[in-house]
Structure formats: C-alpha cells, structure tokens
Amino acid sequence: MDLSIIIVSWNVKEKLKENLKALYNSRGEFKFKVFVVDNNSSDKTVDMVEKEFPQAKLIANPKNFGFAKSNNQAIKIANGDFILLLNPDMMVEEDTLKNMIAWMRENKQASVAGCRLLDESGKIINHVRQFPAFWDQAAIALKLPHLFPNILHKYLRKDFDYSQAQKIDSIRGGFFMIRREAIEKAGLLDERYFLWFEEVDYCRQVYKKGGEVWYAPVAECIDFVGQSFKQVEIIKKQKYFRDSQLKYFKKWHSAWQYYILKIIWPVGLLITIAIEKFGFKSRTKT
Numbered sequence: 001m002d003l004s005i006i007i008v009s010w011n012v013k014e015k016l017k018e019n020l021k022a023l024y025n026s027r028g029e030f031k032f033k034v035f036v037v038d039n040n041s042s043d044k045t046v047d048m049v050e051k052e053f054p055q056a057k058l059i060a061n062p063k064n065f066g067f068a069k070s071n072n073q074a075i076k077i078a079n080g081d082f083i084l085l086l087n088p089d090m091m092v093e094e095d096t097l098k099n100m101i102a103w104m105r106e107n108k109q110a111s112v113a114g115c116r117l118l119d120e121s122g123k124i125i126n127h128v129r130q131f132p133a134f135w136d137q138a139a140i141a142l143k144l145p146h147l148f149p150n151i152l153h154k155y156l157r158k159d160f161d162y163s164q165a166q167k168i169d170s171i172r173g174g175f176f177m178i179r180r181e182a183i184e185k186a187g188l189l190d191e192r193y194f195l196w197f198e199e200v201d202y203c204r205q206v207y208k209k210g211g212e213v214w215y216a217p218v219a220e221c222i223d224f225v226g227q228s229f230k231q232v233e234i235i236k237k238q239k240y241f242r243d244s245q246l247k248y249f250k251k252w253h254s255a256w257q258y259y260i261l262k263i264i265w266p267v268g269l270l271i272t273i274a275i276e277k278f279g280f281k282s283r284t285k286t
Contacts, residue, residue, distance in 0.1 A: 002101055003032040004080030008070040009088040010039045013048050015224060016088040020053050028098025033057065035074035039064040066194035067173070075188055083183060085199075087174040089224040099219040100177055107165075111182035111211030112203060114171035115219040116162060125223055127172035128157045128215055132200065134257040137245055141261060141268040143275065165216050173199030175221050185209040190251075196244040204252055238272050 005023060009016050016036070023034060034056040038045050046060045059073055071085055082104055084097075100115055107113075117125040136155035144151055153159075160166075176199055186205045189198050203213045242265045249258040 001033055001080045002030040003082050003084060003097060004035065004074070004078030005032055005084045005086055005097075006035045006037065006071055006074040006078065007086050007088050008037045008039065008067055009041065009045055010064060011041045011043050011045070012088045013041065013043045013045045016045060017048060017052065019086070019088055019090055019092075020049075020056065022091045022093075023097070024053075024055075025094065026092060026097045027094045028101075030098060030101055032097065033078070033080065035059065035078060037061065037070040037074050039066075039070055066191075068189035068193050068198045069191045071198075072188045072191060075183065081180050083178045083180065085173060085176040085178070087223070090174055091222040091224070093220050093222075096219040096221055100216065103165075103216045103218045104177060104179060107214065107216070109167075109212050110214040110216070111179050111186070111206045112171065113177050113214045113216050114175050115177075115215075115221055116217045117172065117175065117221055117223040119223065119225065124162050125225070126156060126158065126160065126162075127174075128160045128162075128168050129170050129172075129200070130155050130157060131169045131204065132197075132245070132248065134249075134253065134261070137249070138261060138264060141242070141245070141265050143268060143271045146275065160215075162215070163217055165214060165218070167212055168215050169213065170200045170203040171213055171215060174223055176202075178202075182206055182209075182211050185211065192247050192251075193244045195240045197248045198244075201248055201251070234272065234276050235269065238269055242269070 007016065007019065020034065036049050036056050037059045038049070039061050040063045046058065049056055049058050061070065075083055082101060096115065100113070104110060104113060117127050119125055133155065136152055139145060139151050186202065186209045190201050193201065206213060246258060246262055249261055
C-alpha cells in the first residue's frame with residue numbers, strides 16, 4: 001500500500017462526502033486506503049459512509065475522542081508507506097495525492113510534509129508556523145493581536161514564500177503527510193491533546209528523533225477551514241486552546257513559562273467574553 005489516508009470527522013457529513021468523492025477520483029498509479037474515524041456525529045455521517053463509500057474503513061466511536069486519539073486508532077492499523085492525516089473539510093485536486101507521494105519518495109529527508117492550501121476563492125492560506133514561543137503565545141492568551149495586528153507576524157511566518165519547497169518548523173494538521181519510518185521513530189500522536197497543538201507537538205517530536213518537516217508546493221488542496229469547529233461556541237474553543245497550549249509548554253518549555261501562561265489565561269478568557277459581548281472584531285486571525 002502506498003498511502004493510508006485518515007480522516008477524523010465530526011458533524012460535517014456533506015463536506016466529508018465531497019472530500020471522499022475527490023479522493024476516489026484522484027489520478028495516478030498508486031494504491032491507497034481511506035480510514036474514516038467518526039467521533040459520534042449526530043448528522044448520520046456513519047450511515048452516509050457505510051452506504052456511499054463501503055470501500056473506506058469506518059471506525060465509529062461511541063463519543064468524541066479528540067483529534068490525536070482518533071487518528072492514532074487508524075494509524076495503528078494502517079499499512080501505507082505514507083500516512084496522510086486529512087481534515088474532513090478538505091478537497092484534494094486530481095493530482096494532489098500522486099504529486100505528494102512522488103515528492104516524498106524523491107525527498108527522503110522529509111519525515112513530514114504538507115502541501116499548498118487554498119481557500120474557496122483560490123487564495124493561498126498561510127499555514128506555515130514557527131514553533132510556539134512564550135511571548136507570542138502569551139500575546140495570544142491576552143488577545144493582544146486585537147490591538148496590535150502585527151505582533152504575531154514572526155510566529156505566523158508572514159514572510160514565507162509559498163512558491164518554494166522549504167524545511168520548516170511545523171505544518172498545518174489539515175493535510176499532514178507522514179513517512180512510515182517517521183512513525184516508527186517518533187511514535188504516535190500525543191493523546192494528552194484533545195484539540196490543537198497535536199501537529200506542532202508531533203513536528204517537535206520528529207525533529208527530536210532526527211527527522212525534518214517540509215512544505216512542498218507540488219500539490220494543492222482546497223481547505224474549507226474549520227467546518228466542525230464552527231459548531232463549537234467561542235469560550236469552549238478558547239478553553240480547548242488554553243488546555244492544549246499549557247500541555248505543550250509543560251512538555252517542551254521551562255516551568256516558569258508554563259506557570260506564567262497558566263496565571264494569565266483567566267484574564268484572557270475574561271477578555272474573550274468581553275470581546276464576544278461587545279462585538280469587537282479582531283483584525284488578525286490567531
């Protein structure tokens with residue numbers, strides 16, 4: 001098997017259906033298997049997959065296990081040379097999979113790679129990031145980008161050239177291709193994270209084990225961006241982010257950074273409530 005594609009889905013039946021149609025319409029002489037891990041959706045996602053895509057391996061969870069644990073369920077039984085973690089609200093182009101597999105085979109240094117992501121209008125989505133540092137994450141916790149939109153430009157790699165293949169710190173988890181050998185060295189995703197920071201953590205683990213993470217513009221994928229997440233109310237989203245951020249810093253950073261972030265987060269949540277109440281709109285995405 002050349003490629004195992006793992007899609008963790010929650011209440012996005014129609015977007016998942018379009019995603020699967022595009023995958024099975026892919027061009028190229030390679031073998032792939034799709035795994036759909038459904039986290040107890042209430043929109044009859046399981047029925048749709050069983051009826052319309054019987055060739056996919058379906059794992060129907062009794063509750064929402066989160067991103068890391070659900071992906072690991074499928075990774076453990078996948079046997080592809082490459083493992084692609086793909087969000088349900090993505091749509092590959094006809095040549096996306098073929099081009100990415102070819103690029104990965106030619107570039108042995110890449111343990112993990114992502115492709116060019118486009119929004120619905122065809123505009124490039126900026127998704128390459130530096131590894132989180134204390135000051136940029138403190139700024140996010142305190143909602144400072146609402147007042148100072150440029151404060152995260154370094155962390156968000158606003159200067160990144162998306163026309164060139166490059167070694168990077170981390171790539172977005174929406175299209176996250178992992179070499180089989182990297183999984184054997186770096187292991188599975190860290191299940192302490194329910195949502196957010198899983199892919200960043202994995203990239204750190206890859207580098208720790210001597211691997212590299214790359215951006216490759218040889219393939220494109222349309223990203224409809226957070227269709228599942230739009231169904232979650234803002235304070236709950238912030239709590240998910242806070243919990244994962246703190247776990248990441250406890251694992252990878254100094255104790256003082258972890259504790260200061262833990263102290264300032266209640267202020268950040270109060271600011272979030274105020275922003276939501278008074279309708280203040282941010283000029284940047286964090």
